[in-house]
Each structure stands twice: as structure tokens, then as C-alpha cells.
Amino acid sequence: MQPISQVEGRAYPLGLKNIDTDIIIPAVWLKTISRTGLGKGAFETLRAVEGNVFDNPEYNGAPILIAGDNFGCGSSREHAAWAMADLGITAVIAPSFSDIFSGNAFKNGLLAIVLPQPAIDRLLEVAKTDPIRIDLETQTVTTPFQDRFEFEIDPFRKHCLLNGVDEIGLTLNSSDAISAYERKLATDRPWLAPTMG
Amino acid sequence: MATFIMSAPQTLYEKIWNAHVVEQRDDGTCLIFIDRHLVHEVTSPQAFEGLRVAGRTVRRPDLTLAVPDHNLPTTARRDGAGNRIPIADPESAAQLDALERNAPAFGIRYIADADLEQGIVHVVGPEQGFSLPGTTIVCGDSHTASHGGLGALAFGIGTSEVEHVLATQTLQLKQSKSMEVRVDGELGPGVSAKDVVLHITGVLGASGGTGYVIEYTGSVIRALSIEGRLTVSNMAIEHGARAGLVAPDDVTFAYLKGRPMAPKGAQWDAAVAYWRSLATDAGAAYDKVVTIDAADIAPSVTWGTSPEDVLPITGSIPDPASFADPSKQVAAQKSLDYMGLSAGTKLTEIEVQNIFIGSCTNSRIEDLRAAAAVLKDRKKADAVKWAIVVPGSGLVKRQAEEEGLDRIFTDAGFEWREPGCSACLGMNPDKVPPGERCASTSNRNFVGRQGPGARTHLVSPAMAAAAAVTGRLTDVRLLI
Numbered sequence: 001m002q003p004i005s006q007v008e009g010r011a012y013p014l015g016l017k018n019i020d021t022d023i024i025i026p027a028v029w030l031k032t033i034s035r036t037g038l039g040k041g042a043f044e045t046l047r048a049v050e051g052n053v054f055d056n057p058e059y060n061g062a063p064i065l066i067a068g069d070n071f072g073c074g075s076s077r078e079h080a081a082w083a084m085a086d087l088g089i090t091a092v093i094a095p096s097f098s099d100i101f102s103g104n105a106f107k108n109g110l111l112a113i114v115l116p117q118p119a120i121d122r123l124l125e126v127a128k129t130d131p132i133r134i135d136l137e138t139q140t141v142t143t144p145f146q147d148r149f150e151f152e153i154d155p156f157r158k159h160c161l162l163n164g165v166d167e168i169g170l171t172l173n174s175s176d177a178i179s180a181y182e183r184k185l186a187t188d189r190p191w192l193a194p195t196m197g
Numbered sequence: 198m199a200t201f202i203m204s205a206p207q208t209l210y211e212k213i214w215n216a217h218v219v220e221q222r223d224d225g226t227c228l229i230f231i232d233r234h235l236v237h238e239v240t241s242p243q244a245f246e247g248l249r250v251a252g253r254t255v256r257r258p259d260l261t262l263a264v265p266d267h268n269l270p271t272t273a274r275r276d277g278a279g280n281r282i283p284i285a286d287p288e289s290a291a292q293l294d295a296l297e298r299n300a301p302a303f304g305i306r307y308i309a310d311a312d313l314e315q316g317i318v319h320v321v322g323p324e325q326g327f328s329l330p331g332t333t334i335v336c337g338d339s340h341t342a343s344h345g346g347l348g349a350l351a352f353g354i355g356t357s358e359v360e361h362v363l364a365t366q367t368l369q370l371k372q373s374k375s376m377e378v379r380v381d382g383e384l385g386p387g388v389s390a391k392d393v394v395l396h397i398t399g400v401l402g403a404s405g406g407t408g409y410v411i412e413y414t415g416s417v418i419r420a421l422s423i424e425g426r427l428t429v430s431n432m433a434i435e436h437g438a439r440a441g442l443v444a445p446d447d448v449t450f451a452y453l454k455g456r457p458m459a460p461k462g463a464q465w466d467a468a469v470a471y472w473r474s475l476a477t478d479a480g481a482a483y484d485k486v487v488t489i490d491a492a493d494i495a496p497s498v499t500w501g502t503s504p505e506d507v508l509p510i511t512g513s514i515p516d517p518a519s520f521a522d523p524s525k526q527v528a529a530q531k532s533l534d535y536m537g538l539s540a541g542t543k544l545t546e547i548e549v550q551n552i553f554i555g556s557c558t559n560s561r562i563e564d565l566r567a568a569a570a571v572l573k574d575r576k577k578a579d580a581v582k583w584a585i586v587v588p589g590s591g592l593v594k595r596q597a598e599e600e601g602l603d604r605i606f607t608d609a610g611f612e613w614r615e616p617g618c619s620a621c622l623g624m625n626p627d628k629v630p631p632g633e634r635c636a637s638t639s640n641r642n643f644v645g646r647q648g649p650g651a652r653t654h655l656v657s658p659a660m661a662a663a664a665a666v667t668g669r670l671t672d673v674r675l676l677i
Contacts, residue, residue: 016531017524018403018503022643027624031268031288033242033295035356045645068524070404073437074643075622076339077240078355096404099373099439100339100353107357117524154371156226167357168253171365174220174228178256178367181219181230191460191468192232194259194327 001109003164007091007134010062011127012053014046015120017068021101024072024080038079039086054087064132066123067094071112072101081108091134093141095120106157107167115141119149136162206478209444210375210410213350213475217333219367228367232332233349235318236263236305236359238296239624240337244360245299257366258304262327265293265310266317267338268624271587271614274311281311289625303363316590316616319343319557323427324590326456330445330472335362340557340640342433346426347453348445348475350410353434373439374484376409380417382491387674389567390425391559391638391657393417394432395497399507400489406438409485412477413443417491423452424563431558432640435504444476496673498544499642499655501532506642508544510660510672516540535644536652537632544670547654551635552577552584552611552665553647554658556621559638560589564658565597568638569605571662571676577610578668584611585627587619609665623648636664 029041047054065084071094072080081104084092091111105112111134115123119141123132126143133142136158141149160167185192207215219228234257241263248254255261268289276282284290293310300307308314314325318336322328322344330348335341337359344351358368378397397413411433418426426443433441450469453459460468495509506529508515517529517540533539538547554560554568565588577584586606588594594616597603603613620627621639623646629635631650638661639646642653654670663673 017528020643022646026645027622030239030624031292033292035243073403076337076353076355078357096407099407104355155224168361168364171367177220191464194458195461
């Protein structure tokens, strides 16, 4: 994972609630065995509508997306995060995210930032004309108009994002603890070993 | 003299969580051991590739089970001579091929596409006794919550987490909040587990369970079969909860006993004794409690493009302006535009052209029996152009055939297919045409879910059968 500390630029003012993973990337695009190239399927159904924000030249290449409540609900497909990254999006700001999506976003260095609805409403307004800046270190979202919104983030996730930590590598440092747990498990719950009929 | 340390009363969720903590960091993040990992062809190729690139192996192939389901055609997979009928779509074929190569390469037990045991991961796990009470179960699929119906802490993960579990057999997690959803009373005739979970989703909303693990309790849940409990837990994610749980009991043990991968002999007895200790203690506190009266649950149907858009079949399409939340007003109007519906239309006036009976929500034997009971000696309406039944596994299919259910379906004008996820997610060739409606026993009515432009109404198997007979959304209570 690449380290990430700041995101600055234009933002797609999407604003809708319950943007589900099928909207972010329809299942037909999930046939790939690669993580890349999914941007062309991103938000396909929304992009089929004339005048959509994604194809508006005003927002071309915007690194930020602003959405409504419950962003990323539905499927566990990490392809949703991959597709957004492929489209050039590195941060989403919404009042809430589905648990699985926010985890997937985090694993891919895609910031999923929670701000209350009034802040979202203000940012949707600003996004129509001006850039938005996100600073992970200070946990703030700011605009050229002196708006300043602070957001919460799990300290561990913040650390991993700022430093581009390989989470598997980190966990493998605990291999001894995992082995000890497995030995205890074999004694305490030996029936857990699957039988082979 | 022995000393007894009295621990505080715990919920089922807390007991399972505590039993799986390998390490806890100061910030509360825990390294959680994973007892069971189900792998399918769509969300695993990039994870295996990640292992290869990093030179890593699968830590516990014995706790991992791979089976293709999402992207397989549901038409015949072998010809008369037993040779594979090639998958027409090269990308789909490549995905199946990747799993067929990756599983043995990493030492993982693999159920092949034409094996009798093949099916939807969430049907296969319980059916094989791979999924057990009190275990942690993960899969790269959000409907992994299904296995919670057996009393397992089961949840969907993304591909990075699939790779993490393959490499370490653990996940770094923070404990969720706990919610009890208590459903008391008795279900009326024609009201099924699917209606219960649709109703719960309507009450909680699509994000009501976000951040929570839900335990479903109450007399209605207790009275459900395992098939029904799996249906309820399956849709926990549709109200935002990553996992849903039902405490294991004698019904659970009777279901699991003798399953191929379940414990045997003395091990079985030890397991049952442990499982009995898992029920939530008297006096244990949940962070949130929601109570639902069974008398309020009717055969239910969705009208919009979020699973929270649920109404009893006796209802009418709501006016978007009737919602208090302005963002819901916008969403409801968009839903109605997509669905081609207007406020005030009675649900029973809505015509459907497609019927899908299947998915990890409703493709077990009980679901097929419920649908067949309605279809027996009846035929689908001519207006219904496409009606398919996709059993959840080869074993479900065989059982249904032994009971003669396949004949009831085909006599009624349904197609009888091979097991898989099928039209639930519009990934394989089974899709609902643009602009057409489908009464579907699946779990999501999202825009384009069953195919571009497809309009989905989520219902129970009996309600799907009733809609097939009349060609409209129909109150199944009029047909039983």
C-alpha cells in the first residue's frame, strides 16, 4: 500500500444515499482476475445517465467523491475500491459507510472519511466550483472558503495509511502468538479440525 | 479450596469473540483467529496472486474450502460422456480455471463445478458440516453472515482480507457493538423466514445495523428450522450488520449431526457440550435492543431499489414525499423512476415477467418445498416469460428430485437448473432483461443487480411461486 497523507483537488458532488457496490461496479465487471482496469466499469449505471457528474468535464480526474449516507453498502467486492482507485479517486467523504466497504477502502489506501450531513451539504456546494483539501495528519477537510471540518479515524488505520503499512507483514510478526493459539485450540477444541467424512 | 472467578454475563457474540482473540493491542484492535475460510472463484484470484507475488503460503489449508459458485453457468456442465462443456464466456472460464489451479497449488480442498457437493458457498458450508456453531467463519462474500444461523460468527471480507486470512489464518478486527433483534409471537400462515428478515430490514433500514453484530432472538427465531435461520442471518448485511447470529440449540445439533465434515463420536459430544455453553447469559447487555411482534409480519415484498424498501403485500407504493428524511425522498423518487412505478399503485397490481427461485437466501430444500407446494397442479401465467429454479447445491438438487419437486416445477413451466448464484447477481448468463420485472427470492433489489435495467422485487419462495401463477405480485395466502 502506498502511503497517503493529503488529497487535494476537485470532488464529484454525487450526494446520493445508499450508493451500493453494484452501482460502484456491476457484477459483470467482476469476472477479471486482476485488480486493475476496473475504472471503465465504475459507476456504469450512473454514467449511463446524461449529465452525470462523472462525465462532466468540470470534474475530470477529481480525486474526491462526496456521497450520502451508507456509501458502499451491499457486496464485499473489493473491486468497488479498485474501480474507484482506477478512476483516480483517492478519497470518499460521506455521512456513513458500510463496514465492509470502509475496510476494503482502507486496505487500498482509499480514504473513507465520515462527516455529518451538514458538512456534506456544504462540501457538495463548494465542490461545484472549487477544490477541497483533506489532510490525514491533522484529520481535517478544508475548503478555499475557510471551512474546516475535523474527522475521526481509527488510530491504527491512520498509522497504516500514513506509513503504507503491509498489514499481512505486520500480522506475520505475530506468528508465534498465532502458533501458540493454534496449539491451545488443538487441546481445548480438538473437534474443530474438519473431518473428511 | 477452589476459587471461582465470576465473569460478567456475556452475549453469544462476546463469547465467540473472546474465544478467538490471539492478541489484543492497546488501541483495542484484536488479532482474531479464523476457524473456517470459504473461497470462491470471484473474490479469490487476486488474493492468490498476492500470495504468489509475496512468496507466501496458505497457513491452514485444512481450515479452508474452495468451491466455485458465483460465475458458473447453471446449464449443464458435463456432456453425456462426462466431458466438460466449455464455458462460453472466456473471462468466466478463466476465473473458474484460476480457482481450479489455485486450490490444489496451495493445498486447499476443492469441490469441483460438477461435483454433487458443489453449490453456493453459503449452502455448502452448513450442508457439509464445515460451518459449525461457535466458530469464526469468513468468505469473500457479504452473505457469509448466513452461517450465523448455526451460531457462528460469520462475516464477509474483501479480497485483501481473503489474502490476509490465507496467509495468517487471522484478521485484525475491532469488536463491533451488539444488537438484539427479538421477534416474538407466532408467524401467520404463508409468512416465512424470508418475510421475517425483509420485515426486520424495513424496520432497521439499510444501515440500521452498521457497526453492529446482531443476535436474532425470540420465539419466532427459536421456532425456525436451520434453513429458516440461515435465511434470516443471510440478510443481516441488508440491514447493515456484518454478522447476524442465532444461538445454537437442539435444532442446530440435530441438523449438523452426521454431516460429512462435522465432528464425530466423542468429539461430537465434546463439541455439543461446548456449543451449549455459548448461549447469551441471563443479564448480559446488548448495546441496542429492537423488538418486533410477529403479528406485524405479513408476506412481504420490496418496491424500490434498497432492501429497506419493504411493504406487506397488501400495501401500495408510497409517495416519496411521505418520507421524513429529505435524502430518502430523493432516493425513493429515483427508485420509483427506475422501477417504473408510481405512488399509490397497489403492489398486487404489479405485473412480473420473470421469476427467480434461488440464491444463498432461498435455495435450500425447504425453500424449494415451499415454492413447489404453491405450484403443485398449477402453471405459470403466460405473461411470465422466464421462470427458473436454481437449487443451492447438487445435494439440494438431488434431494428435490427424489421428492419429485423438479417435476412440479417443470410441469408448472419453470426451468430446473444446475446449482450456483445465478440471477441473484447477474454475473453469469442468467439475467433479467432491461425494463422487465422479476419476483426474486434473492437478497438485493439494487439498480442493475439482476442485469442492466432489471427491476427486482424481493419475496419469499412461496410468494415467488404465487407471482408465477398469477403473473402479478400476489398474496400467497390466497393460494394456500
